[in-house]
Amino acid sequence: MSDVAKTIEAVWKIESTRLIAAIARVTHDIGIAEELAQDALVTALEVWPEEGIPDNPGAWLMKAAKRRGIDSLRRGRMFVQKHEEIARELEWQQQQLADALEHSLDQVIDDDILRLIFTACHPVLTVEARIALTLRLIGGLTTAEIARAFLVPEKTLGQRISRAKKTLSEAHVPFETPSGDELRRRVESVLMVVYLISNEGYTATSGDEWMRAALSEEALRLGRMLGQLLPGESEVHALVALMELQASRNAARRGKNGEAVLLPNQDRSLWDYAQIQRGMTALERAQRLGGGAKPYALQAAIAACHMRARTAEETDWDGIVLLYDALLQINPSPIVALNRAVAISMVQGPAAGLDALDAAATLAGDSALAGYHLFPSVRGDLLMKMGRLSEAREEIQRAIAMTKNLREQELLANRLKQLEKAAFSV
């Protein structure tokens, strides 16, 4: 890529969200807004290599988008609403819209960006579509980049995005910031999307490492953006805290040969303490806002307990059990119950942990746990600690059969080896 092309790409990553948000305020359709913004980008790609990068590239793009938008409006190509109305009415409306566009692009307000985020994460869309649209419209990522991150063909992802835009358009999703109860529900959806993006970067172990790190960073950037746009929402800060604390361990999560290193065995000097500090600050903010007992805040508080411990042995497991108790109350999921059982085993020993785990499994039912390899994996671990080695071996073999993740398989196979060694020495 030439230097100018790289610069244009950087400008696009900085400016595209504001550009699309401002246009969408007028068109009320993010698909059309993105098209106009893209048109402006295409113009820049034609003009800038010849004439040089303008002094204020953001303003230049705004102007180009405005010109393209007004042109298209005048030609009526883009005017989709009320097309059955008589021509004179149509023309009048187009003029109104053109004027509004002229005015809108002169100033972008934070609310526009917030509306854009809420629209991209609208519950009418599938979760995959929300993620793709968010990365595209707010992350400024290209379709190719998103496809690469999620290991799907570019064509599939392109279709996913255009289908999403169509769905929003057909459902007449208003370009607005919701209020009241609806706001809470919609904030939840936005946070879920951001957290899933973060998880994709954090947990997935196959594919393109560089792209995964980029996803994790992008999720954090989105979280910090939301922290500015919704400063009073405690869960926004709590999610930022959770993501910062999780990402701060990244350097310690891989061993020399790329194998996974679990929390108790990590070299804690590899943790990023500046990042931990940012996470702690965000968590305090969430707690000061009175949101300490909400789901992301509890999860972040659990992460914080781990990060405060100088060694694995120093971990405040009592505190962690209490936090899991609280989390289980509001989010009675098998995964939370499983983690709680592990915490209990650290406080009261493996037998108590096994009881808690089996109680959780009974409560959840077999179908909820089918395909969830962590259950047999943890169960095997606890049985091993209790010296019930042949049962432990069975559980770990079951876990290996249930996971497709190669690194998880490696980790479990190692545990099986340890187990054989322990059995041999008895």
Next chain:
Amino acid sequence: MRFMMMVIPEGYELAAPDAVPSAKAVAKMMEYNKALQKAGVLLALDGLFPPSTGARISYADGKPTVTDGPFAETKEVIGGYWIIQVRSREEAIEWAKRAPMSNNEVIEVRQIHEMPDFPEDVQKAAEGFEHRNVVA
């Protein structure tokens, strides 16, 4: 990737110990800081006292020699910095181009090393370094 954007203000090498930017300049700077924050890229920022309050410790023959500021022979001293997290060097440069600087001022953009950037033996040498004191 993280970058440090270092500000090299015009004439800062000779600034009086109590020199502070004007309220107007600060207001403009805050607008810029806010833009960095809203874009979610800002990680840290600080302003530095002028060199006249500082000291230089030089190692001409391997031993430290202390000289109090100001440092007559030095040009282009750092007045402050931002640390930003962006997706490319070009993006860092684009952000630097948006800063409200005056005539003859300079911003130097430099990428911050991450541990995986180093060869394995260097990483090994850095192993076990506790910077835990950063955590409250």
